[in-house]
Amino acid sequence: MNCRKEAITLMHKYLDGELNTEEERRxxxxxQSCPSCQSHFHELKRTTTLITNTSPVSAPPRFTANxxxxxxxxxxxxxxxx
Amino acid sequence: METMxxxxxxxVKKGDQAAFEDIVSFYQNKVYHICLRMIGNSYEAxxxxxxxxxxxxxxxxxxxxxxxxxxxxxxxxxxxSIDRIRKKKPDYHLxxxxxxxxxxxxxxxxxxxxxxPEEEVESLELQTYIHKEILALPxxxxxxxxxxxxxxxALQEIAEVLDIPVGTVKTRVHRxxxxxxxRLRHV
Numbered sequence: 001m002n003c004r005k006e007a008i009t010l011m012h013k014y015l016d017g018e019l020n021t022e023e024e025r026r027x028x029x030x031x032q033s034c035p036s037c038q039s040h041f042h043e044l045k046r047t048t049t050l051i052t053n054t055s056p057v058s059a060p061p062r063f064t065a066n067x068x069x070x071x072x073x074x075x076x077x078x079x080x081x082x
Numbered sequence: 083m084e085t086m087x088x089x090x091x092x093x094v095k096k097g098d099q100a101a102f103e104d105i106v107s108f109y110q111n112k113v114y115h116i117c118l119r120m121i122g123n124s125y126e127a128x129x130x131x132x133x134x135x136x137x138x139x140x141x142x143x144x145x146x147x148x149x150x151x152x153x154x155x156x157x158x159x160x161x162x163s164i165d166r167i168r169k170k171k172p173d174y175h176l177x178x179x180x181x182x183x184x185x186x187x188x189x190x191x192x193x194x195x196x197x198x199p200e201e202e203v204e205s206l207e208l209q210t211y212i213h214k215e216i217l218a219l220p221x222x223x224x225x226x227x228x229x230x231x232x233x234x235x236a237l238q239e240i241a242e243v244l245d246i247p248v249g250t251v252k253t254r255v256h257r258x259x260x261x262x263x264x265r266l267r268h269v
Contacts, residue, residue, distance in 0.1 A: 012256040016237060040263075047263045051216065051231045054209050057118055059110035060128050067106045067135045074099045 001030045007037045011044055083108070087151050094142055106135050109152065112233065113159045119228040120163035122217040130166060134159040156233075156243045160225055167221045208269065215265045223258035230255055 001007050010027040013019045019027065031038050087108065093101035113134055118127035137158050138145075145154050216227055229235045229243060237255070241248040 008260075009256075012252075012259065015259065016252065016255065043263045043267055044259060047259060047266050048231065050208075050212055050266055050269065051227065051262065052234075054212060054232065057111060057115040059114035059131065060124070063110050063114065063128070063131070064103060064106045067110075067132050068099075068103050070132060070136055071099060071102065071139055074097070 001026065001034075003030075003034060003037050003040075007031075007034070008040065011037075011041050015044060015048055084150070088147065091142065091145070091147065091151060094139070102139055105138075105151075109155055110135075112152070113155060115232060116156060116159045116228060117163050119213065119216060119232055120160065120221070120224060121166060122213070126166065130162050131159065134162055137162070150239075150242075153239055153242050156229070156235075157245065160229070160243060164221050164225065211269065212266065215262060218265070219258055219261055223254050223261065226251055226254040227258040227262070 007027065007030050010019065010023055010030075013023065014027060031041060087105060090101045090105050094105070110131070114127060114131040117130040117134070118124060121127050121130060134155065138155055141158075145151065216224060219227060225244060226240055229240045230237070235243065237248055237251050240255075241251045244251070
């Protein structure tokens, strides 16, 4: 298997959950015999773990109220215009 | 929850402005999150997120109710962020970081009841570092990485948010991940 072309593409497909059984087997077999791809794969998995495990962010206080105050003013429905 | 949102959207379309409040309140964290990770500065992120909701409100009549509202809303937020990035000088983010306001804001984002032991601070520093590296990506890679990993959207949904083919999303996720692999290797 060509490492740069095929193996790395399969690694990314794996990370996106898009490997079929056959591709999964091919990638596994290759990783067992190729230390350089093994370390590449390890780094990729670690990268995704690092970027996934970030703490959730909250909008600033009063965010909703500020948005509501900035909305264009509603036109009053006038049923009795003189 | 989608049902509740759909109901609220109908009410807003009928002219009930107050019903929009629940929509904002429900999506505010997600939208702010996308803007913050795209732009890197909390003041600008707040401004962009507000603008996104205001645009969603004024353009709500164009929203097709058969589609997912979040996808539509995220698209507005992402487009606004990308427009803002384009208007900036390329090195603006780095300058903004140095001023230190963002670091301060990172701390203020933490829930008040959360203690800060040593290892927490350390991981917070690590997170700040990771976010900086994400910000260093060109916007087209940054947007897919933010949507994929910070919001955990599926590839198909990212394609809909960004209005690009799913094949392009795959390529960008692939390249973005490779770029981050190189940058985060020594962490």
